[in-house]
Amino acid sequence: MADLFDSAASAADTPSLNRPLADRLRPAKLSDVIGQGQVLGPEAPLGTMLSSGSLSSLIFWGPPGVGKTTIARLLADETDLHFVQISAIFTGVPDLRKVFEAARMRRQNGKGTLLFVDEIHRFNKAQQDGFLPLMEDGTILLVGATTENPSFELNAALLSRSQVLVLTRLDHDDLELLAQRAETELGRPLPLEPTARRALLDMADGDGRALLNLIEQVAAWKPQGQLNTDALTSRLMKRAAKYDKSGDEHYNLISALHKSVRGSDPDGALYWFARMLTGGEDPRYLARRITRMAVEDIGLADPQAQTLCLNAWETYERLGSPEGELALAQAVTYLALAPKSNAAYVAYKAAMAAAKATGSEPPPKHILNAPTSLMKDQGYGAGYAYDHDAEDGFSGQNYFPDGMERGAYYVPVDRGFERDLKKRVDYFAGLRAKRGKN
Template identity: 80%
Template sequence: MADLFDSAPRPAADGPRPLADRLRPKRLSEVIGQGHVLSPEGPLGAMLAAKSLSSLILWGPPGVGKTTIARLLADETDLAFVQISAIFTGVPDLKKVFEQAKIRRQNGQGTLLFVDEIHRFNKAQQDGFLPHMEDGTILLVGATTENPSFELNAALLSRAQVIVLERLSLTDLEHLAQRAEKELGRGLPLTGEAREAMLEMADGDGRALLNLIEQAAAWKVERPLDRAQLSQRLMRRAAKYDKSGEEHYNLISALHKSIRGSDPDGALYWFARMLEGGEDPRFLARRLVRMAVEDIGLADPQAQGICIDSWQTYERLGSPEGELALANAVVYLALAPKSNGVYVAYKAARAAARETGSLMPPRHILNAPTKMMKEIGYGAGYAYDHEAEDGFSGQDYFPEGMKRPVFYAPPERGFERELKKRVEYFAKLRAKRQGER
């Protein structure tokens, strides 16, 4: 995918040029945003200062300057800039690119090969870059909107530094809008509120904002448009959301952590973001049940039931009415007391089970349905708890020779305060019974 100032074939010098092309930065210092990587203290700034540019993977959302930065890096380092797209480039095309880079190198000039959408190349194609990176034929700069750790080969990643670019902030977009107005020679025909709405419509994408500005600048209006009038003329840009990609996992993580952090407003926001992105409410219902089990547990035994009920309500009502039932569960979980006591105990018990292998239960708690089993001691000495004082025998139920572990340690939160009292009560009673033997 192209980015903020990607170079399509340039129009003739006397022909109309798109606003994005006219505003293309000519120096890295003119790039809006990305100061965290371009400043003298940032990774790219430090590389340029040391005159030691390495192969890079530029990872970030659309419209934040990936192509522009790559082009300007080539200018800063006197490298030939060659741009290809993984979408339209096959193996024969790559071979030609590498051959041309070798000839260029023999003539004393290096090549910065910019590969847009590099994650679109398969494993074999990605491996094809490695020898040419290692012998210095090319300096690779790949651009991707997808998480490189998921989409790129480990061998390629080990030879390139990943640079994370961020979506443009509202302040960055306002600077870009001011630069566009200066280039156009006039202000936008918008009220302050409508101008803010336009920046929000761009959703952090500088190229999208310039497209919106180009449309708005062409309108012939008698007075500045307000927010409502702007919304009638322009459609809001769809939020970036891939139901099977990284954005899906980022947002469900944000929802889960907001609930764990007892923030109902944050939880509702991320819940709504996922629904607006087209997420299947049934997926959210399943995850809410998991959160109830993992993060609330026995601190509020009702939480799991409320999640199941909200899921069933959604199945009966469908969208959009049933989504309100899920929203009720979101708020309930966020405000419920939190405990992972059972979750921690469960993991510890599983670890102990793996470590102790196939140890038999103690003989006194084994059933003895045959005479032989009785003769070898199965069931001998078993104390029937209902017949014991306080209905508690205090016997040991772990394998013989295994030191009694403690898995479950309920915290002082919610209903588990009561369970903690019970755990402590039975621990004291167990010690008493064992002392009586």
């Protein structure tokens, strides 16, 4: 599992009892790795590559503590490649040149190199391009690790020469198996009641390395009997949830919140709203996005939704955190339960597309003002029908450029307040057709 198990000291260099538990449990072969069956299984991408002897350069994309570093080390062992590990955070261009030159010398002596680059997304485009010639001529087999979306963080040339493999957070069963291995290594069970044990696994939040660090703390205690959940949590500080306000997790969670609202699930929406708040998201960002949801997904099916969101936003500004966050939660709940319509949003996009397509077509002259005699002579305002003087207060005249086919952009849905708006749209369309106006 594990970049978990990456340690500067080897087993031979450090007495077993003094070595960190994560290092002592480092897998010796790929079959020992916990989890990641979608990558390592016999029919999975990496398993297939190894069985066919056609291993290519790889990018491991996944959260911390799920096995990126250790899988790379074990790949080197399985393929008889020399393993070199660098971190993009601490490696500059001069260091890269030394690594590349050593790999070339190694190749001349008949030994290949598996170059593992941790945090590869930290390298800029020029540095990423530097790997390409050595990948193409076989000097190195590159294995990069990143917690960020490679589509956004790595350049296209590097991605085209690599296969991206997604590593996932460890689930409860994976963490339980890891805990059992730790207990075997320690030679005794953890002094925890079942509910406390579950709480310990939850604290790890899918990160194997974090779990082993927590287990080391628990194992050092000498309690009288087994600890319950309260006793455990009072001694351990709960890990902060993984949340990068500028990274993938930020966009994933706001997408989950938005789609839960759109899907009329207030419980799901409140959960993702709470996840973002507990991760440290700025409530003002959430207020802005919630208001956007009201405009995009509720629209005129419930015009009050937008007003309620703006009021919740203002309430937050007046009260601050944490009191003001309740107003935002109320807005989220209201939006999830409101009738949904994106008709105005669709109409806006269609009108924008038409505006771009028709360029600088002028308005028809009959709806232009004519403040000067010259403009009157040019026909400005000629034939304009003042709607208040027309029957039913509706003239039905044309408001599109001359020669342009009339657009029908706004198509209200038969939900919420838009039921009434649909009746109005149909009513005016009927009058327009009756009077023979386009």
